[in-house]
Every structure is written in structure tokens, then in C-alpha cells.
Amino acid sequence: MMKKQIFSTLAAATLLTVLTGPVAAQNLxxxxxxxxxxxxxxxxxxxxxxxxxxxxxxxxxxxxxxxxDRELFMQEASKLGLDATDEFKSQMEFTREAILIRELISxxxxxxxxxxxxxxxxxxxxxAANSGKEYHARHILVEKEEQAKAIVASLKKGAxxxxxxxxxxxxxxxxxxxxxxxxxxxxxxxxxxSEAMTKLAKGKFTETPVKTQFGYHIIxxxxxxxxxxxxxxxxxxxxxxxxxxxxxxxxxxELRAKAxxx
Numbered sequence: 038m039m040k041k042q043i044f045s046t047l048a049a050a051t052l053l054t055v056l057t058g059p060v061a062a063q064n065l066x067x068x069x070x071x072x073x074x075x076x077x078x079x080x081x082x083x084x085x086x087x088x089x090x091x092x093x094x095x096x097x098x099x100x101x102x103x104x105x106d107r108e109l110f111m112q113e114a115s116k117l118g119l120d121a122t123d124e125f126k127s128q129m130e131f132t133r134e135a136i137l138i139r140e141l142i143s144x145x146x147x148x149x150x151x152x153x154x155x156x157x158x159x160x161x162x163x164x165a166a167n168s169g170k171e172y173h174a175r176h177i178l179v180e181k182e183e184q185a186k187a188i189v190a191s192l193k194k195g196a197x198x199x200x201x202x203x204x205x206x207x208x209x210x211x212x213x214x215x216x217x218x219x220x221x222x223x224x225x226x227x228x229x230x231s232e233a234m235t236k237l238a239k240g241k242f243t244e245t246p247v248k249t250q251f252g253y254h255i256i257x258x259x260x261x262x263x264x265x266x267x268x269x270x271x272x273x274x275x276x277x278x279x280x281x282x283x284x285x286x287x288x289x290x291e292l293r294a295k296a297x298x299x
Contacts, residue, residue, distance in 0.1 A: 159166050
């Protein structure tokens with residue numbers, strides 16, 4: 038009789054283990070009597086990965102701890118009634134809207150991807166618009182024409198262009214670098230500036246100050262070269278992102294055009 042009772046107890050324990058084992062295995066922990074599903078770890082891991090913060094195997098213990106801590110915080114917030122406030126409900130609705138919009142955008146991008154052909158076409162358009170000559174110029178920018186003429190006179194007497202630019206140019210970006218504007222196509226400058234710059238011979242400066250909306254310029258041309266265009270593979274990510282944004286804007290315009298807004 039004793040053996041039969043022991044056997045029955047062991048059988049029941051075994052059956053209980055079989056029935057509850059998989060269920061228990063689905064939980065990360067039991068916090069204050071409330072099961073914390075293991076799926077929450079995967080959900081948080083996925084959320085972090087989508088935000089550009091992939092979780093390595095070494096970080097899993099910390100991630101599990103974070104999930105348990107979140108449960109503790111949620112339980113405490115609920116105990117204090119914070120989940121019943123109007124502010125909480127408003128924030129939840131705002132978050133729901135943000136998530137839905139994000140999912141809509143993600144779905145649109147998956148079903149309307151930027152193609153290699155579109156990227157190539159955009160690159161070809163960019164190349165055509167930016168081919169030609171690039172100019173390496175320096176300038177000194179001052180407010181008054183009299184000051185510009187005095188600088189020209191100083192340069193003719195042998196004053197160093199870079200030194201005057203550092204001391205007198207009111208363009209803080211280039212002035213600190215001796216007036217250096219780097220390499221650029223003429224189209225990067227206002228019309229008056231580019232026309233005067235492209236007429237200069239290398240090493241020469243404008244003996245008549247050039248007036249623009251910014252003031253009076255003395256321009257020196259240091260060098261000229263054929264345009265140095267980036268390779269397609271180097272700018273492909275930027276072009277793809279730009280085209281993706283353009284598609285999203287067009288999608289938004291289409292939705293607005295179809296909508297009845299009163």
C-alpha cells in the first residue's frame with residue numbers, strides 16, 4: 038500500500054511537471070505573483086535593434102534584468118494609480134499614434150523601395166549639374182567700399198592676403214583660415230562673386246572690390262581644376278535616403294489630396 042501511494046505521488050508530480058514545465062519556461066520570472074513572459078525580452082531586443090542598438094549575447098543578462106525592473110516600475114506605478122490619470126491616457130494615445138505612423142511609414146518603404154535604377158538616374162543628374170570646373174578661391178569681406186579699396190592698395194604694395202583676411206574679413210568662417218573658401222563650383226556663390234572669380238587668372242586678385250548683398254569682397258583665385266565628382270558607391274546611401282524622403286513626401290501629399298478635410 039505504501040509503495041502504491043509513493044508511486045501515485047511520483048506519477049502526479051511527473052504529470053504536473055510535464056503540464057507546467059513548458060508554461061513556466063515561457064516566463065522570465067514571477068514578480069510579486071505576476072508572470073513576466075520571456076517574450077518581453079525578445080520584444081525589447083527587437084525594439085533596441087530597430088533603434089540601431091543591437092543586443093549582443095553578452096548583454097542578454099542585463100536585458101533580462103531590465104525587463105524585470107520595468108515590471109517592478111509598472112507594478113508600482115499601477116499601485117499608485119498613475120495608469121488611471123488623464124495625463125497617462127493622453128500620453129498613451131499619443132504613443133499609439135506615433136507607433137501606428139511609424140509602422141505605416143515602414144510598410145510604405147518596404148512596398149515602395151528606392152531602386153538601383155532610381156539611384157543611378159539621380160546620380161547621373163547630379164553629375165551633369167556639377168561637371169565642369171571647380172575653383173579654389175580666397176576672399177576678404179568688408180562692409181565699406183573705402184575699406185576694400187584700402188586693402189587692395191595694401192595688397193599691391195606686397196601685404197599678405199592671408200594676414201589681412203584674418204585681421205579684417207568679417208566672414209568668420211573663411212577669415213580665420215586666411216580667407217580660404219576651399220574648392221567649389223561657381224554656382225555655389227552669388228552671381229557677382231562667381232562672375233568676378235571666374236575671370237581671374239590663377240594667383241591674381243580683384244583690383245576692383247566686388248559688391249554683393251554681403252558687402253565688398255577682394256577675391257583671389259588660387260587654382261582651377263576639373264570637378265572632382267564622388268563615386269556612386271560613396272554617395273549611394275545619401276542618394277537613397279534623399280529619394281526615400283522624396284517618396285514619403287509625395288505619399289503624404291497624395292493622402293492629403295485624397296482626404297476630405299473640412
